[in-house]
Amino acid sequence: MPADIAAIRRQFPALARDAIFLDNPAGTQVPRVVLDRMMRYMVDHNANKGGAFPTAQASDAVLDEARAAVASLLNAARPEEIAFGPNMTTLTLGLSRAFATTLTAGDTIVVTRLDHDANIAPWMRIAADTGARLEWVDFDVETGTLRLETLEAALTKKPRLVAVGYASNALGTINPVRQITQMAHDAGALVFVDAVQYVPHGLTDVQEIGCDFLACSAYKFYGPHVGILYGKYDLMDQLPAYKVRPASDLPPGKWETGTQNHEGIAGTLGAIEYYEWLGLTFGGADPDGGTDPIRDRRSRLAAGMNWVQEYEMELSRKLIATLESVPGLQVYGLMDPARAGERVPTFSCTLRGWTPLELATFLAGRGIYVWDGNYYALAVTERLGLEASGGMVRIGAVHYNTLDEIDKLGDALNDAAKLK
Numbered sequence: 123m124p125a126d127i128a129a130i131r132r133q134f135p136a137l138a139r140d141a142i143f144l145d146n147p148a149g150t151q152v153p154r155v156v157l158d159r160m161m162r163y164m165v166d167h168n169a170n171k172g173g174a175f176p177t178a179q180a181s182d183a184v185l186d187e188a189r190a191a192v193a194s195l196l197n198a199a200r201p202e203e204i205a206f207g208p209n210m211t212t213l214t215l216g217l218s219r220a221f222a223t224t225l226t227a228g229d230t231i232v233v234t235r236l237d238h239d240a241n242i243a244p245w246m247r248i249a250a251d252t253g254a255r256l257e258w259v260d261f262d263v264e265t266g267t268l269r270l271e272t273l274e275a276a277l278t279k280k281p282r283l284v285a286v287g288y289a290s291n292a293l294g295t296i297n298p299v300r301q302i303t304q305m306a307h308d309a310g311a312l313v314f315v316d317a318v319q320y321v322p323h324g325l326t327d328v329q330e331i332g333c334d335f336l337a338c339s340a341y342k343f344y345g346p347h348v349g350i351l352y353g354k355y356d357l358m359d360q361l362p363a364y365k366v367r368p369a370s371d372l373p374p375g376k377w378e379t380g381t382q383n384h385e386g387i388a389g390t391l392g393a394i395e396y397y398e399w400l401g402l403t404f405g406g407a408d409p410d411g412g413t414d415p416i417r418d419r420r421s422r423l424a425a426g427m428n429w430v431q432e433y434e435m436e437l438s439r440k441l442i443a444t445l446e447s448v449p450g451l452q453v454y455g456l457m458d459p460a461r462a463g464e465r466v467p468t469f470s471c472t473l474r475g476w477t478p479l480e481l482a483t484f485l486a487g488r489g490i491y492v493w494d495g496n497y498y499a500l501a502v503t504e505r506l507g508l509e510a511s512g513g514m515v516r517i518g519a520v521h522y523n524t525l526d527e528i529d530k531l532g533d534a535l536n537d538a539a540k541l542k
Contacts, residue, residue, distance in 0.1 A: 203358065
């Protein structure tokens with residue numbers, strides 16, 4: 123194991139147990155800095171917002187710092203473009219309800235068959251409620267990549283909104299979201315990006331993408347169970363959020379219904395500080411920094427994420443070679459090592475003679491944690507004709523995984539293949 127990976131793994135208390143965590147697309151383990159941030163909040167700052175007393179003021183300061191840190195992570199133009207919530211799904215449902223008030227019968231919304239249902243079902247629901255039409259973008263079942271010609275056809279209908287994922291939670295495909303955003307804007311549509319599966323693996327820049335909205339989840343990038351919604355300020359200001367009367371009429375408060383998970387937001391700050399630590403320790407970021415704290419934080423985050431991306435590319439290539447060596451194993455999606463940069467290290471597969479649940483159970487018995495089923499990517503398993511047979515087994519690596527762990531996965535899969 124490389125020394126740098128060993129140092130990283132020491133940051134995560136859960137990794138001390140005798141287990142191989144390859145269930146990461148559903149939620150990663152957390153480093154000590156996240157636990158420390160959450161504990162410190164509960165002990166030293168635990169209060170509701172807006173009080174005149176010290177703990178409330180300290181709480182507000184932590185929440186403000188966390189919002190600014192997330193703005194740096196996503197390169198939002200201002201912290202007020204960031205709203206917190208319980209999870210991406212709830213935030214998307216809330217935004218979709220507000221967007222529905224702008225729709226009339228006959229309007230069009232575009233979704234893709236490659237997406238998690240959290241970026242499909244909310245738009246389906248408001249289409250049904252308002253009489254809007256839903257247009258589907260298909261994907262290539264061989265490569266798991268979006269068929270952009272079907273997007274072009276959908277855009278001729280002049281949609282009001284295009285909803286697209288940054289990376290597939292089932293097949294690992296990274297979609298060309300900047301190109302898709304430009305195509306959608308040229309057709310007069312707004313763009314909502316589900317970045318839940320991309321943010322843990324690559325540097326996200328909402329200004330470069332040009333998207334109007336983007337959502338992600340802190341528990342997918344080493345934080346607690348907190349959802350995050352980015353939206354261009356003017357749009358977040360104009361849309362009529364569903365909220366109680368005393369809540370702020372301005373972003374982000376109008377989008378944060380009720381009291382938030384303050385300790386979770388503090389932990390989200392810790393997760394971003396962990397990425398900064400990666401940038402300083404392994405990514406070559408300048409420890410002295412400059413005079414602009416926002417730019418300095420973004421620079422450290424970029425350095426950390428670039429290091430993560432480089433190492434995870436190695437993990438992806440190793441997984442491709444390992445999975446291809448197992449007799450009777452079928453992997454869905456991109457498997458060309460030369461195209462490893464077009465995917466995150468998330469792979470879904472089936473093994474001849476085994477149901478996905480049986481195989482996941484077998485691997486769990488070997489101390490290897492993976493998911494089975496459709497992982498809410500229902501449109502994917504339906505398109506692949508796998509929903510009725512139990513979906514697929516999903517194997518997802520992140521930067522705290524090792525090449526040795528992938529070898530152990532390969533040994534276990536080969537043993538399973540010999541049993542049936």
